[in-house]
Amino acid sequence: MSSIKCKQNGEHDFVFVGVAYLTKELDEFELAKTEARAVTGVLASHPNSTDVHISSLSLTFHGQELLADTSLELNSGRRYGLIGLNGTGKSMLLSAIGHREIPIPEHIDIYHLTREMAPSEKTALQCVMEVDEQRIMLEKEAERLAHEDSECEKLMELYERLEELDADKAEVRASRILHGLGFTAAMQQKKLKDFSGGWRMRVALARALFIKPFMLLLDEPTNHLDLDACVWLEEELSSFKRILVLISHSQDFLNGVCTNIIHLHQRKLKYYTVRTFEELEENQMKRFNWEQDQITHMKVHETPCGRTFSLHRINSSENLEFGIDLDTRVALVGPNGAGKSTLLKLLMGELLPTDGMIRKHSHVKIGRYHQHLTEQLELDLSPLEYMLKCFPDIKEKEEMRKIIGRYGLTGKQQVSPIRNLSDGQKCRVCFAWLASQNPHMLFLDEPTNHLDIETIDALGDAINEFDGGMMLVSHDFRLIQQVAQEIWVCENQTITKWKRDILAYKEHLKSKIEKQTHDI
Structure with a gap:
């Protein structure tokens, strides 16, 4: 657990203190990136809302401006695909959200999947089911909201999540998620220290899916998965009911999961529905194919003859x-x-x-x-x-x-x-x-x-x-x-x-x- 302070600019100056729930403490490399990053923005949505709207958002890294005076709009029930060219700042934005350098209300818990689970003596199943910290946090937040507004929509969400973390249902649900990500019954009882980094990343992903945070941030989650697990994950995420922000460079996966696309382009965030973005892509592809038809390609390539x-x-x-x-x-x-x-x-x-x-x-x-x-x-x-x-x-x-x-x-x-x-x-x-x-x-x-x-x-x-x-x-x-x-x-x-x-x-x-x- 770590607290991060973020001072806002303009006439709404205040100090925002958030709590970031991470799988483990920031390593030296992550800390260096955090220190080199400067983020400003103003919370524009209601503090108790289940939507998150940030205006006047800017982000710089080592003095390079990645976002400039743009808006971040994340609405409950939406699944966003964050896309853009390599190096434009997609992962940097996700990291800033995950570390609460952006003023996100405390009642919205965030799970940012950044790395594999650390090797330990615990089994894969135990690691997925360890949610005492999350349960305590949810209970405290539910108690606070119940005193402020007993009919708040967020309060109903909290009660639903506490029910999902109920011990009687936990093992069956955790086992189902691990199975979907390729873990046999025997592998689920295997100690985490005996898994490779790729499989420990799957355990971390399973834990994220088990917790079902109000805001789930995934950066290329399919990188360590085979096609079977990719298909299962696509089906699983396509029914995520809260806020999902996903970086993936598989257009097929994005189309199967997301309701909306956020395009990071020229230091601005532009928003599309998936269907609208597909139509834009299709039109661009038609023009590209037309241009290619105008070009004659001639290539000379020496190759050995016969069967290789x-x-x-x-x-x-x-x-x-x-x-x-x-x-x-x-x-x-x-x-x-x-x-x-x-x-x-x-x-x-x-x-x-x-x-x-x-x-x-x-x-x-x-x-x-x-x-x-x-x-x-x-x-x-x-x-x-x-x-x-x-x-x-x-x-x-x-x-x-x-x-x-x-x-x-x-x-x-x-x-x-x-x-x-x-x-x-x-x-x-x-x-x-x-x-x-x-x-x-x-x-x-x-x-x-x-x-x-x-x-x-x-x-x-x-x-x-x-x-x-x-x-x-x-x-x-x-x-x-x-x-x-x-x-x-x-x-x-x-x-x-x-x-x-x-x-x-x-x-x-x-x-x-x-x-x-x-x-x-």
């Missing part, structure tokens, strides 16, 4: 036999742990098969993108310095600037330390590095994490224009639909070809989830 890979029996239980070549455009789908990333590592030669063999063309050059590639960047170097170091044959800085600029990093971003870039901008450095290797085949393992929607669309276009082969692991249904010609399902220690498209596979997952829910 053939693979026979990874082990005696999967009994696989298949080949991939420069015409291959396949998406690997299936639950986490089924072996999708392992298969890519086998093809790369990072792992050896326990049985059978992998035959690879001697001259093929493979470019592999994976979720941890940004961790290999040298954070003290700028993107320009890093790329010049990686590719010493390119001597001229201006030539390298043009190369990096193609991936959306321009001007000051190219010469700033990589550590100061947003996660999405770091990913763009990785794509510039990957493309500069001129690979014949691309292995892409969750390439959309941290990318904005516009960049994901550009990635889809680039993949479609790429002359070589491509294998994709992604939880983004829209990207898969854009680029994959085949769908391979990796499940139950084997791989089978899905005979229909990815949207049919999504409907298949929905049906499976409904059946499992009914059985429970």
